[in-house]
Amino acid sequence: MKQYDFVIVGAGLFGAVFAHEANKRGKKCLVIDKRNHLGGNIYCEEIEGINVHKYGAHIFHTNDKSIWDYVNSFVEFNRYTNSPLANFEGELYNLPFNMNTFYQLWKVKTPQEAQDKINEQVAASGITDPQNLEEQAISLVGTDIYHKLIKGYTEKQWGRKATELPAFIIKRLPLRFTFDNNYFNDKYQGIPIGGYNKLTEGLLNGIEVKTSTDFFEKREAFKAIADKIVFTGHIDEYYDYCFGKLEYRSLRFENEVLDQENYQGNAVVNYTEAHIPFTRIIEHKHFEFGKQSKTVVTKEYPCEWNSGMEAYYPINDDKNTEMFKLYRTLASEEKDVIFGGRLAEYKYYDMHQVVASALVRVKSIFG
Ligand code: FDA
Numbered sequence: 001m002k003q004y005d006f007v008i009v010g011a012g013l014f015g016a017v018f019a020h021e022a023n024k025r026g027k028k029c030l031v032i033d034k035r036n037h038l039g040g041n042i043y044c045e046e047i048e049g050i051n052v053h054k055y056g057a058h059i060f061h062t063n064d065k066s067i068w069d070y071v072n073s074f075v076e077f078n079r080y081t082n083s084p085l086a087n088f089e090g091e092l093y094n095l096p097f098n099m100n101t102f103y104q105l106w107k108v109k110t111p112q113e114a115q116d117k118i119n120e121q122v123a124a125s126g127i128t129d130p131q132n133l134e135e136q137a138i139s140l141v142g143t144d145i146y147h148k149l150i151k152g153y154t155e156k157q158w159g160r161k162a163t164e165l166p167a168f169i170i171k172r173l174p175l176r177f178t179f180d181n182n183y184f185n186d187k188y189q190g191i192p193i194g195g196y197n198k199l200t201e202g203l204l205n206g207i208e209v210k211t212s213t214d215f216f217e218k219r220e221a222f223k224a225i226a227d228k229i230v231f232t233g234h235i236d237e238y239y240d241y242c243f244g245k246l247e248y249r250s251l252r253f254e255n256e257v258l259d260q261e262n263y264q265g266n267a268v269v270n271y272t273e274a275h276i277p278f279t280r281i282i283e284h285k286h287f288e289f290g291k292q293s294k295t296v297v298t299k300e301y302p303c304e305w306n307s308g309m310e311a312y313y314p315i316n317d318d319k320n321t322e323m324f325k326l327y328r329t330l331a332s333e334e335k336d337v338i339f340g341g342r343l344a345e346y347k348y349y350d351m352h353q354v355v356a357s358a359l360v361r362v363k364s365i366f367g
Helices: 013-024 065-072 101-107 111-125 133-141 143-158 194-206 219-225 284-288 317-332 350-365
Strands: 004-009 029-032 044-048 050-053 061-062 083-090 092-093 188-190 207-208 225-231 248-258 267-271 281-282 296-302 338-339
Touching: 004 013, 004 219, 013 029, 013 194, 013 225, 013 350, 050 194, 050 284, 050 296, 061 065, 061 350, 065 296, 065 350, 083 143, 092 101, 092 111, 101 143, 143 267, 143 296, 143 317, 219 225, 281 284, 284 296, 296 350
Parallel strands: 004 029, 004 225, 029 207, 083 267, 225 338
Antiparallel strands: 044 050, 061 188, 083 092, 248 296, 267 281, 281 296
């Protein structure tokens, strides 16, 4: 008999949920992570008593009551509602696009006036068969919203001109004809009271963990001590990049501690002008209604991804999708390795989705 039933590579949400559920069923688990902390991308670093979302702003939202109840069974969530703002040339606009935004743009006061304005601009553009992202966006929301609130932000995010990006990136652009700044349509949303680390601690309570431990440095040794490996790292790395490297977009974060209580009055402000190099400023204390005397703000700069950098957004174009399929075929032939989570599945997952996916996997294994 081996020392562990499972060695779980990666202490992010997928690994932590899997470990918790396996442990609950009497299985012996060891969770390792190459980072010096647990939690993966939901990890918060405490600065000046404020939980700073180290890997980008994280807001939990879901329509699924069972997932909401599940995460709330480890830590209670607060009532934070995401209502970001956009700053364009010093003017502020509410997001998502709603009656407040339309009033700020055109002083229109009724849904009909707003719809007429948008229809007028869409018709004037004459675009019937959009060939790129710019044409697609204008054909959906007209020129004002596109130029002020979409173009610069999107070009910074992708590092390419909107006219060079494929139309399919934007399938739809939700327009809301009510005065409602709540970004998500989901029934449940919030932030764990006391921060995301409480969720991770709850999930991994009583489970053996080792941080600053890279699976690939002792791959054979880990395989030798466990019946099965749960792998939530990069699938291409697992197979020594035999089909090539899967590509990502990355982000660079610049944190600043400010000697003032409140910098921007909101957790998230997007900067939608092309010439401002960052896409957003996050003021972390507002996620938890913090009253600390100082504040921490983070500027978010999208950038190209190279090996050694954090991989954030998979580039699901044809080339990468085909490459991933080759890796997935190899993975499906493994008897004792379970692949899961955003890096192993080369997929953008929201938190509620990755929790659900881990629970589905647990059910398929343990019944
Ligand atoms: P995650 O990356 O968290 O965990 C994988 C772990 O494996 C990492 O800790 C890594 O160090 C470890 N690992 C990799 N290789 C290893 C190796 N060789 N050896 C040991 N350890 C290894 N979702 C949402 O619902 N609301 C939101 O607001 C946001 N916001 C957001 C912002 C940004 C910028 C991004 C990129 C993503 C979000 N998300 C989000 C998504 C959220 O971050 C995501 O759903 C989960 O973190 C995914 O959890 P995983 O466990 O799959 O990966």
